[in-house]
Amino acid sequence: MWATTTCLRLNPVHRSEYPERYAAKPEDVPKLDVFICTADPYKEPPMKVVNTALSVMAYDYPADKISVYVSDDGGSSMTLFALMEAAKFSKHWLPYCKKNNVQDRSPEVYFSSYSHPKDDKGLNLKMMYEDMKNRVEHVVDSGKVKPEFITCDQFRGVFDLWTNKFTRHDHPTIIQVLQNSEIDMDDTKKNVMPNLIYLSREKSKDSQQHFKAGALNTLLRVSAVMTNSPVILTLDCDMYSNDPTTPLRALYELRPNRIADKSINTQDILELAHDVARSNYECNTNWGSKLGFRYGSLVEDYYTGYRLHYLLDFVLEGGSYRGWWNDQRMWLIRGFSSFFFSFIEFTLQTLNLSSNGFNLTSKINDDEEQSKRYEQELFEFGPSSPMFLPMTMVAIMNFLALVWGIYGFFFWGERLILELMLASFAAVNCLPIYDAIVLRKDHGKLPKKVCFLAGILTLVLIVSGYFFLK
Ligand SMILES: O=c1ccn([C@@H]2O[C@H](COP(=O)(O)OP(=O)(O)O[C@H]3O[C@H](CO)[C@@H](O)[C@H](O)[C@H]3O)[C@@H](O)[C@H]2O)c(=O)[nH]1
């Protein structure tokens, strides 16, 4: 992994941005399709999806050029309901953001920060947001969308698609245009609104669904039929955008061709969109192998997550010394947790001893203490998981090696300078882990069970090493 990333770092790329070019000629701005994936209304609360969607709908970008597609693999009427509410709220939220040049365009983040304006307009909007949040959370708590909750009559019919036979693993495609830039205006009646489209691809027990990669490929096809924008941005449901200028700034790099507009909500287009969202559409095709997002890996978009690791690189690129150090720590932690386990998983899969499974992570964080720890930049370990075991063992082993090395240095005068330096470097890297084992009392510390097990296993390793290497 280190070797494959090194060549990229030896050849750093510098980019310039010219957002003002497009500001002068908005008609040259290409269309942008944003894909947001969600898969479970309980682990990924619909309000999170709503905030992600609103944050990108409110980009500093010509609204008629943005189309936001939400893919719901949870096939949940509650998520559709939440997005319906989001469409209504956006008509007030977007003009407000643009008028006041709001930085955080996720309303949840904006309204929970201390700095948001407390004037009538701001307070009014906050109340409107809280109202929507209550309605959505009520619907999620009650487990279904009762007719009295639906305020948009035009969309009432779509909820009938959730029949008794409907399950998240077996249901027809649902595509609903919730906002249409051709006809929908904001509350000031001056500005058009971006497209907002809900999609839940067909699921059936007979076809494989390929998790997020499958969802993204369906989104690629459906969006190609409807808006076919030359630029695509994909987001997970919990990745709200915190900078409204991102797409305009990224554009210079992409320099795409413009593509002709067409209507998205016509019968022909919708029929075609349903066809490409069929669960067996990909049978005997190259989708997933040569076309679209590739299947068979749980981290299909891993390569977008490269990080800098060299101190020199980091400092030259304007990073801080502390940032570099934290990165070293993450490197160690990932090496002995996620990379370690994915290596085992990959080996087992290659030998055909296991097939890939996917465990959706929970995005619920209404724990205030946890948010505080996040602010303080403390590592969050939390609930007991075998994932932490190798990492904790390595930390303990290192500590023992350092103690033993210092002991040897003073009492036997052994020349262990190089080894000692290495062990000290590793021990300093492990400081947050020692902290999480011994000192911390909060809920984010390393669970006792993991520490205890790691202690025992390290001891076993040392004792067996003693016998084998003697
Ligand atoms: O059947 C599925 C399963 C997941 N998702 C979505 O995929 C995203 C990622 O799922 P999550 O549980 O949050 O996975 P993470 O462990 O956070 O993400 C890792 O795995 C993802 C899936 O490969 C990659 O996209 C990420 O970059 C990588 O960090 C979420 O938006 C899900 O809603 C679907 O759309 N359909």
Ligand SMILES: [Mn+2]
């Ligand atoms: Mn995630």
